[in-house]
Amino acid sequence: MDWLCIHLSQLAVDSLRRNGVTAPVLAVLESRGAQRWIHAASQAAAKAGIRPTMNLGAAYALVPELTIRPRDRNSERQLLEQVALTAYGISDRVSIQLPDCVALEIGRSRRLLAGKNIRQPFLALGLRLAFASAPTPRAALLLARAGCYRGIRSLAELDSLPLARTELDAAVIETLHGAGIRTLADLRRLPRTGLIRRFGAEPLVYLDRLLGQAADPLTWFEPPNTFEAALDLPSETEDARALVFAASRLLEELERYLEIRGLATRQLDFQLAHSNGDSTGFTVGLLEPGKSRNRLLDLFRERINHTRLRAPVRRLVLKVADLCELAVRNADLFERSSRQDEHTWARLLERLRSRLGENAIHHLFLSPDHRPERAWHASRQSNVSGHSAHKVPLRPLWLLPKPEPLATADLALLDGPERIESGWWDDGDIARDYYIVRLGDGRKAWVFRECRGRRDWYLHGLFG
Amino acid sequence: MNIRQLLQQPQIWRGRDDSLSPRQPRLPTGWEPLDTRLGGWIPGALTEILTPTPGCGELTLLAPALKRLTHDNQRLIGIAPPETLYPPALQQRDIPVDRVILIEAAPRDALWAAEQCLRSGACGAVLCWPDPVSDRQLRRLQLAAEQGRCHGFVFRPARVAQKPSPAATRILFDVAGQVEVIKCRGGFSDCRFHLDSPAH
Numbered sequence: 001m002d003w004l005c006i007h008l009s010q011l012a013v014d015s016l017r018r019n020g021v022t023a024p025v026l027a028v029l030e031s032r033g034a035q036r037w038i039h040a041a042s043q044a045a046a047k048a049g050i051r052p053t054m055n056l057g058a059a060y061a062l063v064p065e066l067t068i069r070p071r072d073r074n075s076e077r078q079l080l081e082q083v084a085l086t087a088y089g090i091s092d093r094v095s096i097q098l099p100d101c102v103a104l105e106i107g108r109s110r111r112l113l114a115g116k117n118i119r120q121p122f123l124a125l126g127l128r129l130a131f132a133s134a135p136t137p138r139a140a141l142l143l144a145r146a147g148c149y150r151g152i153r154s155l156a157e158l159d160s161l162p163l164a165r166t167e168l169d170a171a172v173i174e175t176l177h178g179a180g181i182r183t184l185a186d187l188r189r190l191p192r193t194g195l196i197r198r199f200g201a202e203p204l205v206y207l208d209r210l211l212g213q214a215a216d217p218l219t220w221f222e223p224p225n226t227f228e229a230a231l232d233l234p235s236e237t238e239d240a241r242a243l244v245f246a247a248s249r250l251l252e253e254l255e256r257y258l259e260i261r262g263l264a265t266r267q268l269d270f271q272l273a274h275s276n277g278d279s280t281g282f283t284v285g286l287l288e289p290g291k292s293r294n295r296l297l298d299l300f301r302e303r304i305n306h307t308r309l310r311a312p313v314r315r316l317v318l319k320v321a322d323l324c325e326l327a328v329r330n331a332d333l334f335e336r337s338s339r340q341d342e343h344t345w346a347r348l349l350e351r352l353r354s355r356l357g358e359n360a361i362h363h364l365f366l367s368p369d370h371r372p373e374r375a376w377h378a379s380r381q382s383n384v385s386g387h388s389a390h391k392v393p394l395r396p397l398w399l400l401p402k403p404e405p406l407a408t409a410d411l412a413l414l415d416g417p418e419r420i421e422s423g424w425w426d427d428g429d430i431a432r433d434y435y436i437v438r439l440g441d442g443r444k445a446w447v448f449r450e451c452r453g454r455r456d457w458y459l460h461g462l463f464g
Numbered sequence: 465m466n467i468r469q470l471l472q473q474p475q476i477w478r479g480r481d482d483s484l485s486p487r488q489p490r491l492p493t494g495w496e497p498l499d500t501r502l503g504g505w506i507p508g509a510l511t512e513i514l515t516p517t518p519g520c521g522e523l524t525l526l527a528p529a530l531k532r533l534t535h536d537n538q539r540l541i542g543i544a545p546p547e548t549l550y551p552p553a554l555q556q557r558d559i560p561v562d563r564v565i566l567i568e569a570a571p572r573d574a575l576w577a578a579e580q581c582l583r584s585g586a587c588g589a590v591l592c593w594p595d596p597v598s599d600r601q602l603r604r605l606q607l608a609a610e611q612g613r614c615h616g617f618v619f620r621p622a623r624v625a626q627k628p629s630p631a632a633t634r635i636l637f638d639v640a641g642q643v644e645v646i647k648c649r650g651g652f653s654d655c656r657f658h659l660d661s662p663a664h
Binding site: 341344345347348351352355356359360361362363364365366372375376378382392394395396397398399400401441442443444445461462463464 | 521522523524555562569576587638640
C-alpha cells in the first residue's frame, strides 16, 4: 500500500468537456497518418455501443448523431497536472508518467494519512477518477484501471490477474494466450531466459517493475512556479455576472494552487479574449499578499464592473507570476522576538530609503556641547556612538531651527536666567541668557537675550 | 437576524465597546484625567491631536506614553515635524533618543511614509503632521495602524475639529494647554483638563 494511483478513467472526454464541449453522445478521435479511430467515448456513447479502437465509419453507422472531436493532448496534460497538483498537497513524490494516471507515494506518510479521506480533495475537481493502492505504482495503476476501489498489501494478490489487464503489448498477450498462459501467476512460472528469447527484454522489464523486483524510476512532478489557467465560456457574453462566475472558477483553482504551495500573491493578470480576436487585459493588485478566493473575487468584481468591454468575451485567462510568502505573524510566547523585529525594521528602512532617498532617515544623537544648536546631531547611520546627556536645566521639546526675533512686550517670566556662554574656540561663539516664559498667546516658550551687542530678544524653542 | 448580527451593523453606535477593550491592553497616557476617561491610548488606532498652532503642549501630553513605549524597546518615528524635535529635551523626559527616528519627506511622501511605518509592525508609535489630509487618506492611515498594531498620532490644525474623522480618539488643544477630548472610541468624551494644573 505504498503507492496510490488515481486513474482518470475518462480523461479524453473530461478534457473536452472542460473546454466547453457539451454534446452528450461524444467520441474522441485519434489519428495517425491516414488512420483514424475512436480513442474514447462518453458514457452515453459507450451505452450506444461505441468502443475504443472502432473505426470512424463503423461508429457513424452505429450512432448517426455521434459528435466527434479530435483528441486534445494539451488539455489532457493540463488536467493531469491539475490532479497532480492536488496530489502534491499530500505527497512530494507525484508522477504523471504512467498513462492517464497520477501516481503518488503514500507509504512514508501512512500514519499521517490514517483515517483521513484522501479522496475528498480529488473528488472536488469534478472528474471521473478511480483510486487504488498497491506496493508498486504500476500495480496500483492496474487495479485502478480495473475499477477496483481498494488497496492490496501484497503483490501475491495480483497472481490471479488476467494478462489482458496488464500493459503488456497486445501481440505478446495474444501469443501467450495461445500457449495457455492467462494470468500473471502463469507467466511468472515460465523461465526468464526463454521469455527473453521469445519476446525480447521488454515484457520482463515491465513484469519486474510491476512486481517491484526492479527499480522503476519515475520522473517526479514539479509544481509550476507560475500559475496560469484559462476557461472557455460556454457562450460569448458581455454580462459581468457571467464573467464573475467564470472568474470564481479560476480563482478557486488559484486558491487551491496557492494553498498547496503555501504561497500567496500580490498581483493577478486577467486577459479577456474577445470573439473578434483582440483582448482586454487588466491587472488586479493587492496591498497585502492574499490567496482567498472570496477576497480576490471581490476585487475582480469591482474591477469588471468598472471595465468597459468592447466586444463579447469568449475566453478568460488568469496569470499569476508574482508569488510570495503569505505574511504570517506569529504571536510570541514571552515577548516581541527581537530578530523578527529587526528584520521587519530593515525591510521598512529599505522601502523608505528607496523612495525618499538615502539621506531622509535621521537617527538622533546627543553631543557634549552647551550650545543648544550643537547639543545634538543627526546621522544616517544608527551605530554612531552618542554621548549621554549632561545635567542641564529643562529644555524645550521643540527647537526652532533659527531663533526668531521677539517683541519683548508680552512675556510672563516663569524661570531663568540660564547663561550659556561658549564656543569662543570656533566660529559659533554665543553668549545668551535663556528664560522660560509664557508668550502672549499662552504658550510656554524658551527665549533668550543676547548678552552682547544689541541685547535683542529671541524665541528659540517651545515647550509644547 | 440575531443580536450579534444586529450589533455588527455600522449604523449602530455603541457607547462602551466591550469587544475592544479587554483584548487590547491600552497604553497609559500618564495623565490621570485621561486615563480614567479613555483608559489609555488605543494601540492599532489613530489618535488625532488638534492644535491652533504647533507647540501648545501636544508633545508634553504624549511624553509619558512615548517614554513607556521606548522603555519597552519600541521605536518612535517622527515624520516631517514642523520644527526640530529637540533631542536633549527628549532625553530629559526620559525618552532615549536612540529609539527615535526622524524622517524627512515632502507632504505627499510624508503620508506614504506614515502609512508604511504604521503598517510595518516595526514601530511603536508614528507621529506625523500631514497637512492637508483628506478623509480617505486618514482612513488609510487608520487601516495601516490597525494592521501594524501601531500607535498613530496625527497632528492637525484645530480648525478641522468640526469635520468628522476616522480617528479613534481626537484631542483638541487650545493655545494655553487646555485639553479637551472631542471623540473617543469605547469611552466617554466629556473630558477636559489643563496640562499645567497641579492635580497631576
